[in-house]
Amino acid sequence: MDSASISVSSDPVSPAPAVSASISTVAQGDAGLTKLDPAYKTALRISVTLTAIPFVVGAFVAEAALASAGEGGWPLPFGVLIGIVVFLALAFIIRLPGRRWQARGYAMGEDRLRVVRGILWRSDTIVPFGRIQHIDVDQGPIERALGIATLTLHTAGNHNASVPLPGLRHEIATEMREDIRQRIKRDSL
Amino acid sequence: MSRADAASPRVSVPLTARGANETPKPQPQSFASRAGEPQRTAPLSVIVGTLSSLQSALVPAAAAAFGTGIAGPGILIGLLVGVVIAGLGTVFSYIRWKRLTYTIGVQDIRVESGVLSRSARSVPYERIQDVSLEQKLLPRLLGLVAVKFETGAGGADDLSLTYLSETEGERLRELVRERRDDAESNARADAEASEPERSAEVEASENLFSMGPSRLFTYGVFEFSLAVFAVAAGLLQYLDSFFDIEVWDVDFWRDLAEEQGGWIFDLSAYGQALGAFAGLFLVVLIGSATGMFRTFSREWGFRLERTPRGFRRRRGLFTRTDVVMPVHRVQGLTIATRFIRYRFGWHSLRFVSLAQDAGSSSHVVAPFAKLTELDPIVAAAGFQRPNDNAEWHRATIAYRNVSILWDVSFFLLGALIAGIATAVYAPEWMGLAVAIPLALGAANAVVGFLSWRFKRHALDANQIVAVAGFLAPAMQVATRVKLHSVEIAQGPFARVFGYATLHLGMAGGEFAIPGIPAERAQEVRARILDTIAETDFSQLESQRLVQAA
Incomplete structure (x- = not known):
């Protein structure tokens, strides 16, 4: 049976990407992609906020230290450093998760995951x-x-030793795992 | 503490009835009879431990001797330090030997080791990719061999037994292979009725490639190396803590130059030129000798054979290695060369696999050969070099231009920084400081422009081939069916200009094709996935039967 499948694969005359059934199940463009769960945005927002907190605190400390250092070196008025850091943090917290979510997607094909x-x-x-x-299904605390x-x-x-797909409903993730597992089993029989 | 630990084995170390019978020469049938019970490595391993600790004791002993004055009591102190270090080394290696046992089980090999904390590791036979034997100089003199079990876990995680006697090592290797094949054939006994391997076993091994002394000499010529000067500089720096030489002290060198310079200036111009020429000649001579020595010691007796078990490679003058790699483990191959040797038609061939070979992930199967000599090896591994009517595809022009501009921008930045820095601190050097990065950037751009033509890829019946490089082209070949994933990656520029990089998931190696048109990337991916989808991973193992036939 192996030799049969090899001779099919080594068909030298197939020139163009003949659109087979398996390709059409996974569209090439972004059209056929399934979006992630909207809760993924919330999860990203929380983790970005947690990452931003040390930077904001650091900015306050640095600003305070520079202000108390006297009229020596720091030329900018009080609050500029804090302002920049807080602005960046807010931009990352408000803007980034939505765009990330927008950019991500997946598609389950007959025999492949995109x-x-x-x-x-x-x-x-x-x-x-x-x-x-x-296959792993992981859940962090958030x-x-x-x-x-x-x-x-x-x-x-x-390359791509592990391909993570975050932001799935837990039930969907386990369902997909079972689905893929069964297809692996069926394929190899 | 170590002595107390050795005397009272709290952990259940199986010190069975064999207590004192450390038989150095195992009887032919003893191996089978002892299978299943824990064994120790060869007792002579302790002596290797002693000798190598003597080796590492040399420098501290010399340091102690010189440090305390070589003329007086220093020599005694040095000797004492050496003896203490060597003695400690012996004790430790004895304890380690005493506490390490291995068990040849029915389904796996187990190794229990550790002095204070015990660890037991078990490796199932069917997970062992190959068994390699290595003999460094000292063990070789004592007739010992290091047995390494490659599992694909990589480097330090792999199991190894140091040291077994040569016969024991060879027998263990045979045994692992038999057990592994049994496990594999049992697993697919119902699926595969015929066993072509069994009949193939009696076939004699076929010599694929070997290198004699004259080939090694040619190889050595191209391996010109100035590494010895780096080593000498390192040694000199090491010595300056013992002698009154400050290697990094400019005054030392200036004094030396003035001292010695006197008589150099006295020579005629002709004599000075002759001296410079002689110096250059000496550098070339030493560089060639280094390259020659390294080549001969590494590649001596190089021999690659096609055996029923796979490819077998033996090489080494001082450290002798014997590696066997099953044909079906070969994931892909790389044919590389270097700038000068390429002009003379010399190439090297490597197999990419999950097993490790001297720290690198691919096995060198022909380090220095003509392309016509490589072809039989390539064919034996089930691959082929692309023929003349292969349909080559190139990266886009936009990719070429963007990558040239991107590289050049770094040199421009460098020139800018150098220009500003010199303008402030040393205005007289500004021209040179700006010109050098600019010239390098221009050279980089020219090479990038020229090499674009040589960066190409092709798909044939069942392979994917990529070639890159202008001065020393390298070729990468992979079987499509053995790839594990396909990724199309696009950075911001790539999205604007419509090109993409194709990353192929290859076991044991990287394979990326940058800068191809986005539609071509989609097409290649579709074709690769169609090939992959037809064969399940678990069937890849049985592929070798097809390849062997």
Whole structure:
């Protein structure tokens, strides 16, 4: 049976990307992508806020230290440093999660999963189910509070050794895991 | 504390009835009879430990001797330090030997080790990618061998037994292979009725590539290396803590130059030129000798064979290694070369696999060969070099221009910084400081422009091939069916200009094709995925039967 499948794959005359059934199940553009759960935005917002807090505190401390240093070196009026840091933090907290969410998406095909991500640096990965080594469904504390989970596909390749897909409803993530697992089993029989 | 620990084994170390019978020469049938019970490595390993600790004791001993005055009691103190270090090394290596046992089980190999904290590791036979034997100089003199079990876990995580006697090592290797094949054939016994491997076992091994002394000499010529000067500089720096030489002290060198310069100035211009020429000649001579020595010691007796078990490679003058790699583990191959040797048609061939080879992830199967010599090896691994009518595709012009501009912008930035810095601190150097980065940037742009033509890729019946490089082209070949994922990545510029980088998930190596048109990337991905989707990963293992046939 192996030799049969190889001879099909080594068909030298197929020139163009013949649109087979398996490709059409995963659209090439962004059209056929499934969006992540909106709670993913909240999760991102919380984690960005947690990351921003030390920077804002640091800005306050630095500003205070510079102000108390006297009329020596610091030329700018009080509050400029804090203002910049707070502005950046707010921009990241308000703007970034929505755009991230907008940029992400996935598509379950008949025999493959497509994961798209990235705002400036776009990445569009397809993992065939037949090459998946194992599957993880993880939940951090924030994700757990919001009822979402991260589905991670592990492959044996050096590049993309693990492909994470965050922001799925926990039930959907486990459902997808079972689905993929069964298809792997069916394929290999 | 170590002695107390060795005397009272709290943890259940299986010190069975064999208590004193550390038989150095195992009987032929003893291996099978002892299978299943814990064994120790060869007792001579302790002596290797002693000798290597003597080696590491040399420098501290010398330091102690010189530091306390070599003429007086220093020599005694030095000797004492050396003896203490060597003695400690022996004790530690004895304890380590005593506390390490390995068990050849039915389904796995277990190694228990550790002095204070015990660790037990088990590796199932079917997970062992290959077993390699390595003999460094000292163990080799004592007839010992290090056995390494490659699992694909990588480097330090791999299991190794240091040291076993040569016969024991060879037998262990055979045993692991048999057990592994049993496990594998049991697993697919119902799926595969015929076992072509069994009949192939009796076939003699076929020599694929070997290098004699004359080939090694040619290879050595191209391996010109000035590394010895770096080592000498390092040694000199090390010595300045013992002698009254300050290597980094400018005055020392100036004094030396003035002292010695006197008689140099006395020479005629002809004599000075002759001296400079002689110095240059000496550098070339030493560089060549280094390259020659390194090549001969690493590659001596290089021999690659195609055995029923896979590719077998043996090499090494002082450290002798013997590596076997099953054919079906080869994920892809790389044919590389270097600037000068390429002009003479010399190339190297590596196999990419999950197993590790001397720290690098790919196995060198032909380090220095003509392309026609490589072809049989490539064919034996189930690959082929692209033929003349391969349909090559290039990266986009926009990618070329963007990457050239991107690189050049760094040199411009460098020139700007250098210009400002010199304008402030040393205006007389400003021209030079700005010109050098600019010239480098221009050279970079020219190379980028020229090399674009040589960066190309092609798909054939079942492979994907990528070639890159203008002065020393390198070729990467991968079987499409053995890839694990495909990613199309686009940065901000790539999205504007419509090109993309294709990242292929290859086990044991990286494979990326940058800058191709976005539609072409989609097309290549679709074709690769169609190939992959037809074969499940678990069927890849049985692929080797097809390849072997």
